[in-house]
Amino acid sequence: MRAAAGETNGWRILRMLLPVAILALGLVAWEAVVVIQKIPPYILPGPLQVWRTLLADWTLLSESLVVTLITTFEGLALAFFGGVLLAVLFHQSRLLEYSLYPYAVILQVTPIVAVAPLLLIYLPQHAAVLACAWIVAFFPVLANTTLGLNSVDRNLRDLFRLYRASRWQVLRRLELPAALPYILGGLKIAGGLALIGAVVAEISAGSAGAGSGLAYRIAESSYRLNIPRMFAALLLLSAAGIVIFFTLSLVSHLILRRWHESALTREG
């Protein structure tokens, strides 16, 4: 028993150490190449310089980070409520679903990079950025919620019929709770996509000469050949994406842990 426990513990530590070791190795190699080859920072800055830039430009970059995060969360919130609402409406009315679902798919499959410049023409900038975040993020919520609403246990559905539950009661007491794990799964996907949507729109807006989000900083730094700052901003975007993912995973776990299989620990 103890040997087995020790093994799994060692395995766990190894699993955490390996990616860190790879990262360290990569950074050392990167720095070495830059120093040995004497590559100038406007072509490729070393990781140490990126780190120094991140610290030096922190005030500017952190402000931009906040702007991008706020946009992302606004877009995500709209995508969440919009996606769930649309799914519920589609579920209640087949006619509505048949009429609108194809357009939801079209919105999803049209590359957002191509749509963003158009949106920026017709909408105020903030609204356009939000719209981009929404367009890419709402579909997974819609699709997952629809799947969830249709995955209700048939016997439970019969039971609600036997009890003469109204449509509203079926929705509130049966369908939405049953769909919750699916909705949260969609939300997790939507979180990353909302960030992508926000970034795409900011880049497009940035080339139009306005904006202050992280992606705008990247575009701006690129014009000024401030490559270290591009890397620093990219690092922050990456970190933001990771934080969003883990936050949503945590939210999902906290909501489902009492009853859903996915939240069961394997230790028992």
Added chain:
Amino acid sequence: MRDVGKTFANGVTALAGFSLDVEEGEFLSLLGPSGCGKSTVLRMIAGLTAPTQGEITHASPQAYRGSGRALDFVFQEPTLMPWATVYENVALPLNIANLSPAEARPRVDDAIARVGLAAFAGAYPRELSGGMKMRVSIARAIVGRPRILLMDEPFAALDEITRFKLNNDLLELWRSLRVTVVFVTHSVFESVYLSSRIVVMTPRPGRAFADLSFDTPYPRPAGFRTSADYAANCRVTTEALYDAMGSAAA
């Protein structure tokens, strides 16, 4: 209450010319091979499936439509809401009927106590064993004080020891609540132990083949399972079942 169920063909003809009178207060088992339409009969009595021919009448329609539950259903699976506690699951029929929480509470507590789960009211279904989940399902079915309890092979998925225990407890409930039970099973032993009357059905298309009444008095102690009386009843029932199977093969 007296239910006159007459039901007929259904797509693949699950039932043909099936007639059944359910007497008030009896414990009636529908016994037959898989696919003979036993479950269909229950679903039609419950109004979940409409008969394609014939009709089902309930002796007192106003009770069927009224606020009190005329009937309730126990499925083969516990069919609980995994996101809700035992208490919330049992309270479901009352909540849907818009009873206030204060009105519902004593009835829910009583139903949970009757199935012996008072200590588990706050537990979630996944924390319970298969037998306990089925008890919750039964508590939910009796919380609305139904006149008829329809049970669709409720114990089929349980191990035999749990099943024996639940059989005894079910008889206890049936006697104390004075409810009519229509119980679908494919176990001869279970039906003989529980029932005051057994209707043996033929394979698909299902018909009522034999109608057996047993006057072994209740309560039936655990010793009944090993008595000569029980063995004789089992033999009669098994023979009827064999004949029913044979009548279809011929």
